[in-house]
Amino acid sequence: MQDKPKLGFALSAKMGLSLLGEVPLVAETPEELLDDDTTPIAHFFVRNNGLMPQPTGDPEGWSFVVDGEVERPLRLTLAELKSRFPHKTYRMVLECGGNGRSFFEPQAAGNPWTNGGAGCAEWTGVSLSDVLREAGLKETALFTGHFGADPDKHGSHEHQAMSRGVPIAKALEEHTLLVWAMNGEPLPFLHGGPLRLIVPGWPGSLSQKWLTRIWIRNREHDGPGMTGLSYRLPVHPLPPGSDGKGVALRILESMPVRSIVSAPADGAHYPEGTRAIHIRGAAWAGDDAVARVDVTLDGGATWTEAAMTPPRNRYDWVRWQASASLPGDGPYEIFARATDSQGRAQPFHAANWNPNGYGCNVMHRVRVTVGPEA
Template identity: 30%
Template sequence: MTSDDYGIREREALTERYPGLDVLVSDPANAQTASRTNLASHLTPREEHYIRTHHRTPDIDADGWTISLTGLVEHETDLSMSELRCEFPTESVVHMMECSGNSRRYFDPDAEGDQWGDGAVGNAVWTGTSVSAVLDEYGAATDGGLWLSAMGGEAPPDKDVFCRSIPMAKVVDDCLLAYEMNGTPMSAEHGFPVRLIVPGWFGNNSVKWVEEIRVMETMVNGEEWTDRNGRDYTQYQQSSYRITPAQDNEPTRHESVDVFSTYDQLTEAVEEVENAYLFDQLVKSLIIAPADDSTLPVSAVELAGIAWSGEERVERIEISTDGGGSWDDAEFVGPDLGPYAPTKFRYVWEPEPGEHTLCSRATDEAGRTQPATLSKPEQELRGIENDQYPWNQKGYGNNAYLPHAITVEVTE
């Protein structure tokens, strides 16, 4: 079988298993929800929840899978899935997880990587074991300045290992080693048998197929993080998932940072961390009804949408029907599913005939608001300035509201 034949077969199989997804690449599997309307439900079914992978999806026997706990611990151990499920309390969290490359296609010129639209996001109930409980059981150090590095077990011998370092303060607060998604064991593409869940943070931090967790004084960094096969453990922490302007060849590496807010790194802390790390999610919103390019009658129209953020809840939603020229407040609707769940909103609009550009703008409890536009590479922005989100080489973090606007035609 040729690689082309394999790719075609994988795409067909992926489409059959996930009929609500638009498959960008099948080998490795990368797919986004096919329509904004798929985000209208309170929970995103797994068939419509985006998939992001760097290597081929592994076929794992859960009965033989273990998670190694190493580093600054009194008792290193290999934890089986049975022990994880049965010997620790079970916890759940509702988390609106967004791929850090979501909305990459709106950058001009194109940024590197798969051209995600705005569907690399989904809301699910993740169930598993508190990482804090595991660390406590085996005498791990949990001081505030430490880090926990999680390593995925999917990388082949000739590929870099997917590894992310999470600050210990976040780990002990609410991170999970999850084995269920929406009440049933998660699928292989979503991380079966176990993945790290970092609530409110970009999906690149929620490592799938977790094979090892290591308590450390620093983030993964340095030549010692290359194994005997030449696989690098630092790539996805120190080089990828950083805001890198066009003029930078390689982002500055740090052993540790004190500012964990992505937004703060993109604003007030730019001098300290020139190339922001993609940690917690940025405040963002989408209008999901009516659909883009709709034709509407001259009568009252209900606009519906969804908003989410990172460590802070969404506090305010504004709607503009003239491309950002003027704004009016929308109202929140639906149940409160927790601090990391999305917020639904509605707005009743009585339009005049003509073409209208509709956009939404969210603000969180910390006063962080979506910027308006995207900068150009030649501006060499490293952070959010003058209501512009910075163009960056990998197209990460785009939460500007104008690129996500929709256009409708109102007729008599």
């Protein structure tokens, strides 16, 4: 059994994150700290499903295997991966499947994420598709299964803490990467270094940390996190508070459209007589594109369309900004609403309640005050 992690050491490089759980270690980022085009490592959220493995003394010698429904099973070290395949760098959002969970009523099970289970970093690695083609996929290859070196939350290696997978079509996307660098630096151990998967647009639990194996399967993967209610949504709406038993469920794949206000921060105060405030933030939409972002300060009676900066590549978030006029002093609530390329917009109130609280993308609300200090 492995000793439990020393929390102070694990989060020593982080700044301003909110701790949601110690074992496993989980911490989210306040929205106002997500105000950079590229999320700094110090501000990037942390999500573990088990304990962290022992650090390796030789990152370049770290190895993983590709086996199962392939013609040529592979075992590659990180050094071999770097030398044999083209390198790619993309700025892409990584988001926890439970992001927004705390906005469900009644409360769903799991870590009470607000909007801070997301970040957008520059990831460097190779396309998983290049490695799978080297291995030679059989016609029977339908799904992947991902495995990491981390023990479960009790410190046992007998069972995976998390082992999820994706349909082969998603695995073959150019942007699905085997990653060894984050924001131009060696991938931090806390974020899965020396090697992890990044499966953009889908729940972060698919982006296996401390990667040791990719098992190509002839059917849907059934590892921890792939069965029962795990990462599944009801096909038809459930009454809030239902246990979800006996109802039709679908696997959560592409994450829903979401926008955050990164400035002003919640609780901001403006001097008396301020008649306009500048608002900025970020938006993203899983596999889809962000079509527009709008903000309101009057509960949705009127909306102001934000100006958006085009993303650098697919799965990058959109940075946006808007200027809102104020009729006078007083308290205001800013709501930001993103709409995706399929015409789906964020709701005012959490919809599609489910027992484990996945996929909640309610509009972000920020309260500000204009006028004399109380």
